[in-house]
Amino acid sequence: MDYSSRGIELLRKLGKVSLGFYPTPFTRLDRLSDEYGINLWIKREDFSGATLFGGNKVRKLEYLLSDAKKQGCDTVFTYGATQSNHAMETAAAARRCGMKPVLWLGAIVEPKAGDIRANLLLDSILGCEIHILKSIGSTRETMAANTALFEKRKAELAAEGHKVYDIPIGGSTPRGAAGFAECWIETLGQAATLGLKPEFFYTCTGSGGTLAGLAAGKTLMHDTRTALRGIAVGKKDPATYGPGIREKADAILELIGAEERTDPDVFSISHDYVGPGYEKPYREANDDIRLLARKEGLFLDPVYSGKAFHGMMDEIRKGVVPKGSTVIYLHTGGATALFSESEIIGDLGELPA
Ligand SMILES: Cc1ncc(COP(=O)(O)O)c(C=O)c1O
Known part of the structure; x- marks a missing residue:
């Protein structure tokens, strides 16, 4: 071969x-x-x-969401900047697989109320649960400072009978x-x-x-x-x-x-x-x-x-x-x-x- x-x-x-x-x-x-x-x-x-x-996120998501399905998850968490391509692609792919997307987005650039654009606009059309976090540096640093928040939401969803599949920044x-x-x-x-x-x-x-x-x-x-x-x-x-x-x-x-x-x-x-x-x-x-x-x-x-x-x-x-x-x-x-x-x-x- x-x-x-x-x-x-x-x-x-x-x-x-x-x-x-x-x-x-x-x-x-x-x-x-x-x-x-x-x-x-x-x-x-x-x-x-x-x-x-x-x-480029689509190839990654083909493997990740297959794993999510195998694990019986119905909700996907992911992380990125407010204009993250990865977050938007993950949300679209999650919807395609019948899962609920939950996005944790660091505001490197602050979105302007009433003028939501580009990926954040698509996230909103996709009906994602969107959490905008104040940026404290890189997206990675912002996420590291908020892990307690993610765990709390995961526990709430678990109490409602949902299972979360966690996809880190970039799906990498x-x-x-x-x-x-x-x-x-x-x-x-x-x-x-x-x-x-x-x-x-x-x-x-x-x-x-x-x-x-x-x-x-x-x-x-x-x-x-x-x-x-x-x-x-x-x-x-x-x-x-x-x-x-x-x-x-x-x-x-x-x-x-x-x-x-x-x-x-x-x-x-x-x-x-x-x-x-x-x-x-x-x-x-x-x-x-x-x-x-x-x-x-x-x-x-x-x-x-x-x-x-x-x-x-x-x-x-x-x-x-x-x-x-x-x-x-x-x-x-x-x-x-x-x-x-x-x-x-x-x-x-x-x-x-
Ligand atoms: C358009 C685009 N190109 C390249 C990259 C970088 O890919 P990776 O995060 O796998 O290094 C990204 C990641 O978000 C992206 O959205």
């Missing part, structure tokens, strides 16, 4: 519900490729479905992140069918589950050719962030019963493109959002996919990616942020002079 069939077989044993439309499209960015002298391809996780808004448990091992196998399979041998694979990295899953997939495929590069979009400690993601990749491999473990250089991470911080835009990243829109007619968001795309383009311009290379950019979705508060979209919202 080849590596890819064996990888998929091991992953399937975890069990998953069907939420998205796979394989997602994989297409060439012709104009940018010509302009920069590279062979640039885009993997469209923004097209994963099942709603209009897609994104080894089980959730396993979805991206599948994404690696799927994408490199599409590339191979087209006769491509990619040298670089770029992704955005936040809670790290996507990168961990891709690293596990790369390891399952015994791929030592393709450099996997994560572009961080939140302020992280480089001393612990990368090692933690590698541990998660190994936990995925262990969970599915694979014998392989990741190499120390299975991926690399750049922390140079965070800008002022999470959900805080900056001009150079927004310029590359405009570049992709104006050259290829495609949209990115200012919080995740835009900063990651900017990081990749900057490395292409600086020659970190040599001319003639075949490069894959993973579009992780998130374009709802284009319709969020002005603090998040920055100068994208300004009319041209």
Whole structure:
């Protein structure tokens, strides 16, 4: 059996519900490729479905909500910022599975009463139980300060006969992140069918589950050719962030019963493109959002996919990616942020002079 069939077989044993439309499209960015002298391809996780808004959370939720069902849960708790894509995708997927979504959202940007936008608007249409928490720093710190609140609500729901499935920030448990091992196998399979041998694979990295899953997939495929590069979009400690993601990749491999473990250089991470911080835009990243829109007619968001795309383009311009290379950019979705508060979209919202 080849590596890819064996990888998929091991992953399937975890069990998953069907939420998205796979394989997602994989297409060439012709104009940018010509302009920069590279062979640039885009993997469209923004097209994963099942709603209009897609994104990278759907693959994780297929595995997580299958587990929730197996455990007999009827309620899902999850956590994020008020404009969290993950929270909205989790809520939509929970509804699809007949479960009640309860969202705990840290207000990095305060929602304005009477002008609820983007993911928070969708959360409200989905009828989620929404708890907005005052931000005390990163979303992770805000959540750590409120665990007593979550436990209290869980106990109340249990007393009413409900069972809660807990999904942490970003859905990035080894089980959730396993979805991206599948994404690696799927994408490199599409590339191979087209006769491509990619040298670089770029992704955005936040809670790290996507990168961990891709690293596990790369390891399952015994791929030592393709450099996997994560572009961080939140302020992280480089001393612990990368090692933690590698541990998660190994936990995925262990969970599915694979014998392989990741190499120390299975991926690399750049922390140079965070800008002022999470959900805080900056001009150079927004310029590359405009570049992709104006050259290829495609949209990115200012919080995740835009900063990651900017990081990749900057490395292409600086020659970190040599001319003639075949490069894959993973579009992780998130374009709802284009319709969020002005603090998040920055100068994208300004009319041209
Ligand atoms: C659009 C988008 N891209 C990328 C990411 C980062 O994925 P991960 O948290 O798995 O690192 C997220 C996470 O919320 C996201 O919403």
